[in-house]
Each structure stands twice: as structure tokens, then as C-alpha cells.
Amino acid sequence: MTPDPDPGPVATPDLEPAPDLEPVTEPATAEAPPVALYAHVPFCVSLCPYCDFVVEVGAAARGPRSRVPAFVDALLVELRLRADALDARWGPPGPWAEPPSAAASAARPPLESLYLGGGTPSLLPASAIAAIIGLVRERFGLAPDAEVTIEVNPGPDERGDAGALRAAGVTRLSIGAQSLDAGELRSLGRRHAPHDVAATVVAARAAGMRSVSLDLLYDVPGGTEATWARTLDSAIGLEVDHLSLYALTLDDPEAEGLVGLLGDHLPTTTGARRWREAARRRQDDDRAAAMYEHAVERLATAGFRGYEISNWARPGHESRHNLAYWRRRPHEAVGPGAHAFDGVRRRWNAARLDGYLARLLPIDGAEPAFPPGDADTADAAAVAAERVILGLRLGEGIPAAEADRPPLAAHVAWATAAGLLEPADDPRRIRLTTRGRLLSNELFARLV
Numbered sequence: 001m002t003p004d005p006d007p008g009p010v011a012t013p014d015l016e017p018a019p020d021l022e023p024v025t026e027p028a029t030a031e032a033p034p035v036a037l038y039a040h041v042p043f044c045v046s047l048c049p050y051c052d053f054v055v056e057v058g059a060a061a062r063g064p065r066s067r068v069p070a071f072v073d074a075l076l077v078e079l080r081l082r083a084d085a086l087d088a089r090w091g092p093p094g095p096w097a098e099p100p101s102a103a104a105s106a107a108r109p110p111l112e113s114l115y116l117g118g119g120t121p122s123l124l125p126a127s128a129i130a131a132i133i134g135l136v137r138e139r140f141g142l143a144p145d146a147e148v149t150i151e152v153n154p155g156p157d158e159r160g161d162a163g164a165l166r167a168a169g170v171t172r173l174s175i176g177a178q179s180l181d182a183g184e185l186r187s188l189g190r191r192h193a194p195h196d197v198a199a200t201v202v203a204a205r206a207a208g209m210r211s212v213s214l215d216l217l218y219d220v221p222g223g224t225e226a227t228w229a230r231t232l233d234s235a236i237g238l239e240v241d242h243l244s245l246y247a248l249t250l251d252d253p254e255a256e257g258l259v260g261l262l263g264d265h266l267p268t269t270t271g272a273r274r275w276r277e278a279a280r281r282r283q284d285d286d287r288a289a290a291m292y293e294h295a296v297e298r299l300a301t302a303g304f305r306g307y308e309i310s311n312w313a314r315p316g317h318e319s320r321h322n323l324a325y326w327r328r329r330p331h332e333a334v335g336p337g338a339h340a341f342d343g344v345r346r347r348w349n350a351a352r353l354d355g356y357l358a359r360l361l362p363i364d365g366a367e368p369a370f371p372p373g374d375a376d377t378a379d380a381a382a383v384a385a386e387r388v389i390l391g392l393r394l395g396e397g398i399p400a401a402e403a404d405r406p407p408l409a410a411h412v413a414w415a416t417a418a419g420l421l422e423p424a425d426d427p428r429r430i431r432l433t434t435r436g437r438l439l440s441n442e443l444f445a446r447l448v
Helices: 068-090 102-106 126-139 162-168 182-187 194-207 225-237 270-280 285-301 320-326 353-360 380-393 409-417 434-438 440-447
Strands: 036-041 111-118 142-152 172-178 211-218 242-247 305-308 311-313 331-334 339-341 345-349 373-377 421-423 429-432
Touching: 036 068, 036 126, 036 320, 068 126, 068 331, 068 353, 111 126, 111 320, 126 142, 126 162, 142 320, 162 194, 172 194, 182 225, 194 211, 211 225, 211 285, 225 285, 242 285, 285 305, 305 320, 320 380, 331 345, 380 440, 409 421, 409 440, 429 434, 434 440
Parallel strands: 036 111, 036 331, 111 142, 142 172, 172 211, 211 242
Antiparallel strands: 242 311, 305 311, 331 339, 339 345, 345 373, 421 429
16 A cells, blocks of 8 residues: 555554654755655556555456556656656765765765555566666665565465565565454455465565564454454564554545546546445444554553554664655655655646556657646645644654644644643653544644
């Protein structure tokens, strides 16, 4: 699944920053070169009915009519075009230096993270993944300790070869488990079984992956507090390094105006709409809150720290890529539906694969061009709200001075009086209280 700041869970925990987290990096306020790059791979074997990510399924993903080879060629072209643009604006990437030398600090810094998401990027041949990582390393630069993540589905015919992925340069595996209960997996339309998740973790460890993460969903159709507790126990038993726990959200991209020729989403299928209507009737906010609260307690006893509303990690295994999003740091992005941010402007590629391929692999002899898409530059009020909302998602909170700026000051004062905000461990910063996290969506709605 594409990493993206989601609206948050029904209930949220006391989030304390891990002592060995990297120093807080304040959000960008001006245009700057990217510190991270996201590559979207839009292929899956089948479509899960709850999924709103940009995916092509079936024959497009496998077999004689597969569009994967053409997509990989197009992605490499886009990477070169984006790198050319960055070179023209900032100069080519310079060498990594710690601490930075004068020469290195004057050059465009190499990337701190690369994330291959989807879709199911592990469906790509290992040679294609190696080519993508190699080109990123050549044209964008990768710091020596860069985090290189790939998302995989755990099915035996979807997870790829962990050893080949590691040899290609992948350091972190993000496994789309969603559940470790067989009944819930069937309800969600997933193709794998719980034992496939365990096998994927074992393979990742054998390959020498530095970090292994699981995505899990709660408040799923047919789920109970008991099945959720067993899933968490099973996940902890697999000794993974990171867990992302998301309440199942069933949005409507068309109603939100996100589809269309330049939209970053694809239309929802009729079958998926019917599934979602039935699923909503089986969800329960109180049960979801109880599931989340159980996770808070259970993961704390297992040595995980909640460093963000929906994410827990063992110390040193926090997702550096997603932290760049939440800290509003500049990031580049390629692939259909992918979003980039330069510190001022947010840009996205249109979701449709046909338009993507036509621009990057023109058949009429024309020069390749950037794919269709759009961009947006927020006004000062929207930027201020976004900085506060993203910052409050994190256990580190936000600078107290940030919250005193109009027009947000009145909302922050209300939240403080209502017991939703408190001083963080660093008294110069504020964070959500437990009550505040339980009511975070209400606060965030006021801020926007």
C-alpha cells in the first residue's frame, strides 16, 4: 500500500518518542531538494474490495498481455526526467558526508530513503527492481545507510525472492499481511493464508533484511476483539521490527472528486462498492476503539513504541520514509498516482496507466515528456494547519510557538482548555493527551 498520512484511528495511544529516534526535523517552509523518493508500482494479481490504491490487475499484471515490461521502461524514463529537472534546479547529487563538509553541503544531498510501493512491487522481476534502485542511486544518490523499502504481498507467488531483493539493494520489507486470522483474510478478499506471512518473515530474515514490517487492519468485517488479540499475539511472535495498524476505512474516491483524467485515483468497481456497503454495516466504532486500546497495551509490553498514531516500532526501526512525510520534508515521486512535494508545491501524477505510458513511451517518435498530472500550492492558512495536523500525529508533537500563530491559535486554545493538548517531554513542544488522541479527528477537522 502506498504510504500516506491517513486520518488516524478511532482511538489513539500515549505516543512517546523513542529515545534513539533521529533528531526532530522541523517541517519545510521553502523549496528544497528531496530527501526521499517514492516509486509507485500499479500491479496486483487481484483487486481487494476495500483498496483505493492505484492498481491494474489480472492480465495487466501477469501473462502474455502483461504491461509490466512497458511500465518498467516508462518508470525508468520518468526517473531520468525527474533527475534532469532536479539537476537543473539544484545541481547533481553530491557525496554523502557526516558531518557535512562545505563541499558536500553545497551540493544536492543524496536521498535518505527510497520506497517502492503499490500495488505489489514484488511482482516485478528482481532484475527490474535492481535496475530501478541502480538508476536512483546513479541519478538521485542514496546515502550509505539509506532505507530502501519494498512492499510485498505474502502469497508464495507474490512475495518475490527475498535474497534477490536484498542483493538488489532492498533493506526493509513491508509485508501486506492485513490479518493473521484465516477467516478475516477471506472476508477481506486476500489471497494468502496466515502461514504465508510467517514464511515471508522467515525468508526476509534469512536474506538479511535490516527491518521487517507488517501492515494490519482492524475493525474488519467479521472481526472480533478476540481475533484481533490473536492477530497481534501472532505478529509479536513473528518478532518483526515494525507494525502499522490501520482501522479499515471505506472511502469513496469519486464522491471526493479524486478520479478523472488528471485524478490520482481510479474509479471504484461496482463489486467493490457493494462489498463496502455491506462491510460498513458490520463495523462498530466502540469495538474499533477497544481493539486499538488493546493494541496500545499489548505492544507496549512487547517492547514496541508508538511513534505515530498508527505506527509502532522497536527502537531504531521507525520508518524514515514515512517520517519524511509526517515531518513535511520534501520528497520526489514517480509512477501513476504518485505524489511529490518540494517544500512548497504538491504535485501528483494522474492515475491512469494508459496516459502514463503514452507520455513516457511515445510511439510517434516524439520526445518523452512528464506524465499527465496536476499540482497545488496551498495558501498560508492551509500550510499552517497541515503542519500542525501532521506534527500532532507524531509522539514528538509540535513546537508550542507553532500553535500560537493565527488563525490556529483559537482552535489550539480550545483544545488545551478541553484537555486535548499537553506539554511534551521537551517543554518547548506540545502533544496530544490521551483524551486528545481519542478525539484527534474532531480537533483536526476544526484546524482545517
